[in-house]
Amino acid sequence: xxxxxxxxxxxxxxxxxxxxxxxxxxxxxxxxxxxxxxxxxxxxxxxxxxxxxxxxxxxxxxxxxxxxxxxxxxxxxxxxxxxxxxxxxxxxxxxxxxxxxxxxxxxxxxxxxxxxxxxxxxxxxxxxxxxxxxxxxxxxxxxxxxxxxxxxxxxxxxxxxxxxxxxxxxxxxxxxxxxxxxxxxxxxxxxxxxxxxxxxxxxxxxxxxxxxxxxxxxxxxxxxxxxxxxxxxxxxxxxxxxxxxxxxxxxxxxxxxxxxxxxxxxxxxxxxxxxxxxxxxxxxxxxxxxxxxxxxxxxxxxxxxxxxxxxxxxxxxxxxxxxxxxxxxxxxxxxxxxxxxxxxxxxxxxxxxxxxxxxxxxxxxxxxxxxxxxxxxxxxxxxx
Ligand code: NZQ
Ligand code: ZN
Numbered sequence: 001x002x003x004x005x006x007x008x009x010x011x012x013x014x015x016x017x018x019x020x021x022x023x024x025x026x027x028x029x030x031x032x033x034x035x036x037x038x039x040x041x042x043x044x045x046x047x048x049x050x051x052x053x054x055x056x057x058x059x060x061x062x063x064x065x066x067x068x069x070x071x072x073x074x075x076x077x078x079x080x081x082x083x084x085x086x087x088x089x090x091x092x093x094x095x096x097x098x099x100x101x102x103x104x105x106x107x108x109x110x111x112x113x114x115x116x117x118x119x120x121x122x123x124x125x126x127x128x129x130x131x132x133x134x135x136x137x138x139x140x141x142x143x144x145x146x147x148x149x150x151x152x153x154x155x156x157x158x159x160x161x162x163x164x165x166x167x168x169x170x171x172x173x174x175x176x177x178x179x180x181x182x183x184x185x186x187x188x189x190x191x192x193x194x195x196x197x198x199x200x201x202x203x204x205x206x207x208x209x210x211x212x213x214x215x216x217x218x219x220x221x222x223x224x225x226x227x228x229x230x231x232x233x234x235x236x237x238x239x240x241x242x243x244x245x246x247x248x249x250x251x252x253x254x255x256x257x258x259x260x261x262x263x264x265x266x267x268x269x270x271x272x273x274x275x276x277x278x279x280x281x282x283x284x285x286x287x288x289x290x291x292x293x294x295x296x297x298x299x300x301x302x303x304x305x306x307x308x309x310x311x312x313x314x315x316x317x318x319x320x321x322x323x324x325x326x327x328x329x330x331x332x333x334x335x336x337x338x339x340x341x342x343x344x345x346x347x348x349x350x351x352x353x354x355x356x357x358x359x360x361x362x363x364x365x366x367x368x369x370x371x372x373x374x375x376x377x378x379x380x381x382x383x384x
Pocket of ligand 2: 146
């Protein structure tokens with residue numbers, strides 16, 4: 001018998017502009033928000049690819065007054081948010097234009113809620129303060145992976161507090177996101193692979209979340225099948241627009257609410273553990289997930305074989321046991337040239353005790369398959 005779905009309200013207020021030359025619509029949108037623009041970007045990829053010059057040309061056409069914050073790093077840190085927010089506050093910017101991948105857009109989301117207040121962004125994460133206003137955010141996405149372009153989440157690190165985790169506020173949905181797959185053609189092979197892995201992992205988190213929602217499950221299977229079909233060929237043909245297009249759309253749909261309706265939430269234990277690997281060793285986000293997922297599945301296999309078997313059978317379109325599914329998923333990550341053990345990253349000085357302690361400090365668990373300290377210790381052993 002089918003189970004009841006959770007009640008839900010589905011509102012995704014981000015306007016998505018998708019496709020070749022999507023940026024041609026940028027100026028119409030910019031003009032709706034005012035002249036003073038805070039332009040936020042990363043460590044230089046947009047200058048190398050020429051996108052920076054294009055964006056500046058668009059901004060000139062609308063006679064924008066531009067204030068730039070350059071240098072957001074991958075696995076972004078909270079200090080940068082405060083510095084950029086101070087710049088935006090000083091100049092009373094009307095709108096933020098974020099150009100980059102998840103790290104840039106997540107930082108811009110935090111900047112958007114921090115500009116209107118007089119306290120550090122960290123106060124939001126520690127729940128000392130709640131955001132009440134945000135400067136409108138327009139995004140130009142350059143890397144298909146996180147889904148941040150159409151969701152209310154932002155992930156931030158604070159090394160002083162030994163912290164990396166996600167934060168959510170409906171105020172952090174971008175007002176508009178521009179997705180031209182041509183802009184992702186320059187993403188290097190490794191980050192292209194991590195992005196594909198990340199979108200698959202978002203589907204898995206939704207799959208393993210608490211609640212019954214068969215249509216959401218079907219969306220999940222379909223999105224992962226797109227990634228399985230088009231991901232490996234893309235790694236052999238990085239300049240292929242059609243393949244970039246498929247992956248970019250799949251990545252947005254994997255974490256924009258579509259896969260979660262009717263469920264209480266995703267599980268998110270694997271993301272929680274992966275964030276700690278990024279915090280401690282700067283492991284790229286997607287790689288942290290391909291390392292942790294096989295270990296997590298092996299650990300919960302005995303307790304929840306049905307759900308894992310259904311996932312494997314669905315995504316590979318053949319009848320598989322839980323055990324077979326886990327090995328096939330590990331092979332899939334290998335076919336995407338992603339590490340499936342922490343030792344494969346070549347990082348030196350790894351301490352399993354430190355990983356375990358940081359997981360405990362960050363209270364990493366899971367919404368459905370709740371992990372206790374002894375579970376975390378065993379999962380760490382499985383992915384080293
Ligand atoms: O810094 P630049 O020079 O721009 O270079 C970036 C960076 O080195 C480069 N890059 C981006 N677009 C490029 C490009 N290089 C060449 N051509 C292009 N078109 O790629 C590198 C990685 O960028 P980054 O933004 O860090 O990657 P990603 O998009 O994977 O974002 C990762 C961050 O997002 C968080 C992760 O935890 C991590 O901090 N996540 C955010 C989520 C959300 N907001 O919903 C959900 C995810 O699960 C994830 O946790
Ligand atoms: Zn992710």
